[in-house]
Amino acid sequence: MPETDLELLISAAQAAGDIATRYNGQSAKTWHKPDDAGPVTEADLAVNEMLEDTLRKARPDYGWLSEESQDNMDRQQTDKVFIIDPIDGTRSFIEGSDTWAHALAVVEKGVVTAAVIYLPRREKLYSAAQGGGAQLNGARVGTASRDEMEGARVLVARPAMAPELWKDTPPEFDRGYRPSLAYRTALVAQGRFDAMLTLRPTWEWDVAAGDLILREAGAATSDRHGAPLRFNNPDPRLAGVVAANPILKHKICAALAPTDKAQ
Template sequence: MQAADLDLLIQAAEQAGDIACRYTGPTAKRWDKPDGAGPVTEADLAVNAYLEDHLQNARPSYGWLSEESADSDLRLTKDCVFIIDPIDGTRSFAEGSRTWAHSFAIAQQGHITHAVVYLPQRDLMFTASSGGGSFCNGRQLEVSAHNDWNTANILAPKPNLSPEHWHTNESPSFQRHFRPSLAYRLASVASGKFDAMITLRASWEWDIAAGDLLIREAGGVTSDRTGQALRFNTADKKLNGVLGANQTIHQDLQEALRDVSL
């Protein structure tokens, strides 16, 4: 099923891109989800409706976890689960930016086995399968070999540089960059374009799942902010922050961060 599952995700991503691109981001209907959960647009829901129908019909025995679907504890009983973000970077999409992505993954017993991150407006298709390597548009990926985190190019939200997060009580000196989509940040580290990514806030599984495998299959390391391995299809659907980098920078970042609760 290894190749078949990845092919299924790739085909679904291509179709999702066609659906999303029928909408013009700034004019797509948009509203805020309850409890400060962020914005959603009619494009998110159209893509999700297609995916929920197509993927679940293709793999009826798999569980389902999507940002835009009502959750069910039934997925916790499943060996394999789809973890889906129909559009990662909805704010970016609504503003007319091209940096939003589709992020699709399959988890088996808590570990990601297949992943796709697709940016249709940038023509970037990132794919990975467990033990099969990480690729972008067919080109095999490898994480950066840069080994000094102080001079690294790191994707991180600006608040993550606050001195309170670091053992030194000072802001780190690395070069900070930012992309709205977490999936795109993770994919960019897998490609070696950036040396690392960090996010210290609690993160939804659907934002991280696909990128987790992309980095690991490109030779990198992922973890939560405390260095613990990432596990997916959990009851609360959240991760305790995320670090992704090559082994050296990952270890140095993890050691430099304060081990505090979110």
């Protein structure tokens, strides 16, 4: 019997972890992408090559969008597309940290239908299929219920708390941070934090998997303006991301200034 998309993503993510953990991030060959787009290592490229070969052979009619592959607009002609970040948190990987992740998603007509975020060094595998709930290592997870901004535990970079980005005084969040956007989404889905937000233009591959895992855990997600997240866009960048339980998410979006200045 053919494996489901989620089963395929879980198997591929575990294989990605096997490859990535063979490398020592501090000694892996590293290059810097053009236009100050960040570093990439030989591990990123090895994982990407395996994932593209494995996933596209298994689903040859699906499109492909990955941080480490040349974008091809043929993906716009397919109903379903893989959206992949081979290693999310490459800087953490290079530093020898364990907070980097593999982020894999299947998107159908703009909506994520299967997703995996895997942190092999932490032995954490978050997963979700549309309508099936969100899981961490096979156990159901759910988002936190706090609905007040003051004192909420929020994963957010310091620049996003600049006063000009908020209508009034920035909320007094209990602020946390993780380098990997995928891991931030997973921690909110797990209920470890109440919310996460990023106000910078955000690459789809950083948050596609987390979008479904969050929603299946009971969270609401949107861009910084409150619009639903849609994926496989011609320009694969979103206007930031805000995620929390529905009440808290609405309050955060309502408190943000209607500005195009992104942090």
